[in-house]
Every structure is written in C-alpha cells, then in structure tokens.
Amino acid sequence: MLTLLSTLISFLMGGLPKILDFFQDRADKLHELNLARMQIERELELRKAGFEAQERIEHIKSEQLETESAANTKQILIGAQQAEMQAIYAHDTSLNEGTSTWMKNLRASVRPVITYGFFFLLLFIDIGLFAYGWSRDVPFTELAEMLWDSDTQALFASIIAFHFGGRAFGK
Numbered sequence: 001m002l003t004l005l006s007t008l009i010s011f012l013m014g015g016l017p018k019i020l021d022f023f024q025d026r027a028d029k030l031h032e033l034n035l036a037r038m039q040i041e042r043e044l045e046l047r048k049a050g051f052e053a054q055e056r057i058e059h060i061k062s063e064q065l066e067t068e069s070a071a072n073t074k075q076i077l078i079g080a081q082q083a084e085m086q087a088i089y090a091h092d093t094s095l096n097e098g099t100s101t102w103m104k105n106l107r108a109s110v111r112p113v114i115t116y117g118f119f120f121l122l123l124f125i126d127i128g129l130f131a132y133g134w135s136r137d138v139p140f141t142e143l144a145e146m147l148w149d150s151d152t153q154a155l156f157a158s159i160i161a162f163h164f165g166g167r168a169f170g171k
Contacts, residue, residue: 115162115163119159122152122155122156126152129143129146129147130143130147133146
C-alpha cells in the first residue's frame with residue numbers, strides 16, 4: 001500500500017503541474033482572445049469615428065465648394081450685368097451722335113415723363129375717389145384702405161425704388 005501511495009504521490013507531483021499548466025494555458029488563451037476582441041472592437045470604433053470625421057470633413061469641403069460656386073456665379077452675373085449696362089450706355093451714346101440738342105433732351109425725358117404721367121394719374125384718381133367718398137360720407141379709414149391698398153403700395157414703392165434706389169446703387 002505504501003508503494004501505491006508513493007506512486008500516486010509521484011504521479012500527482014509529476015502530473016499535477018501539467019494539469020495546472022493546462023488550465024493556466026487555457027485561461028491565458030481565453031484572456032488573450034478577450035484582449036484581441038476588445039482591441040478589434042476598439043479599432044472598429046476608431047475607424048468608425050475616423051470615417052465619421054472624414055465624412056464631416058468631406059461635407060465641410062462640399063459646402064465650401066458650393067459656397068464658392070455660388071459666389072462665382074454671383075460674380076459672373078454681376079459682371080454680365082455691368083457689361084450689359086455698359087453696352088446700353090454705349091448704344092445710348094451712339095444714338096445721340098449727330099442729333100440736335102432738342103432731340104437729345106426729348107430722348108432723355110421719355111422715362112421721366114412716363115413716370116410723372118403715371119404718378120400724376122395715380123394722384124388724380126386717388127384725389128378724385130377721395131373727394132367722391134368724402135362727399136358721400138364714407139369714413140376716412142375705409143377711404144384710406146380702398147385708396148392705399150397693397151397693389152398701390154407696391155406700384156408706388158417700385159417707382160420710388162427705380163428712381164431713387166437704383167440710381168444710388170448704380171453710382
């Protein structure tokens with residue numbers, strides 16, 4: 001029995017470290033596998049964040065290109081408008097060559113005369129309607145709403161803007 005016990009002890013002493021090494025190796029490999037998984041997940045998150053950052057950068061670049069394109073388009077449009085105005089002025093100047101002063105003044109007065117005509121027509125109609133309404137005892141607020149409606153305001157604003165606003169910005 002003593003021999004059996006000594007054999008068992010020698011087997012356990014020789015085999016036990018190998019069994020412990022087996023379990024230790026298995027635990028180490030499981031730990032390394034978990035570390036590898038965590039590292040892969042981290043790299044995927046970083047790549048995703050990197051792609052998101054890259055996507056944001058590309059979005060900013062595309063917005064910048066759109067802004068530059070819109071600005072270039074506006075510059076081209078402004079240049080075309082300036083060229084058109086210069087061509088119109090050159091044409092007007094060429095029409096005045098060889099004509100009398102009276103004809104030059106008549107040509108120059110066409111737009112203002114038409115504008116004054118429409119303005120005085122509007123004034124005449126408004127005064128006439130106001131006098132007609134006042135003689136019929138129409139309240140002032142109703143007369144004002146009828147005579148100064150949104151269409152009349154728009155017409156008046158466009159005339160004023162054409163003669164005063166456009167000329168100031170053109171200089």
